[in-house]
Amino acid sequence: RFAVMLTRIVIIGDGQVESAFRTFGFASILNDRYNGEADILLRKFPGYTSEWISLIASSTARNLSGNCPDFVVLVLGQDDCLRREEDKRPLISPDQFGKNVVKIINKITNEIDVKPEHVIIVSPVPIHQRRFDSNKSFAGLSADSQMLDIYTQKAKEAAKRVAGRFVNTTSLFSRNMDGYIDRDGYKLTPEGGLHWCVNVQTFIQLFLTEVFEF
Helix, strand or coil: CCCCCCEEEEEEECHHHCCCCCCCCHHHHHHHHHCCCEEEEEEECCCCCHHHHHHHHHHHHHCCHHHCCCEEEEECCHHHHCEECCCCCCCCCHHHHHHHHHHHHHHHHHHCCCCHHHEEEECCCCECHHHHHCCHHHCCEECCHHHHHHHHHHHHHHHHHCCCEEECCCHHHHCCCCEEEECCEEEECHHHHHHHHHHHHHHHHHHHHHHHHC
C-alpha cells in the first residue's frame, strides 16, 4: 500500500470563517477545487479580535503539531473593525491590528514547522452597509469601506514584514461579491467565496509547483 501525502491547509480566523464549511462557504469551495488532494482544516474563533487570537495563537499552533500544516491561511480583522454605530472607535486600532497580525504569525511559526512564506494573510472581507440594513437582528452594526481599507493596508504591511503572502479582498465590495451576516453568522456570496479561493489557491499552487520542479 502507498500512503498519499495530502497538502495540509489550515484556515485560522475570526467570525469571517464561521460558515466557511457550509454550502458555498470558501473552505468548502477550496476543498472541492482540490478534489481530495488537500486536507483543509478550520480553526474558527467567531467574535474574537486579533488581540484575543494573539493570546491563543501559540496553543492553537501546538494543537496542530501532530498534523503540521503545509500552509496557514489567516483571516482576521473583521471583528477588529466591526462596531456599533454609536461607537466611532474601532475595537482594535489599525496600528495595533497590524502588530497583532505579526505577533500571531511569529507565534505560529515558532510552534510549528511552517515557513513564513507559506503563511497567507487575507484582508478583512468587506460587508456592504445594506446587508446590515436588511436584517434587524444586527441593527447598529457598521463596517465602512474606508475603515476596511485602512485595516487592509495594515494587513499588507504585516505580511511584508514577516515575508508572508497577502490576498486583498477589497475588490469584492465594488463587484457585489462582498459578505453578509445572517442568523448562521458571517458569509460570503458564492461568487465572493470562489474569488477568495482562487486567490488563495494561486499562492499555494505557486509554492507546490516550485517544490515539484526543484
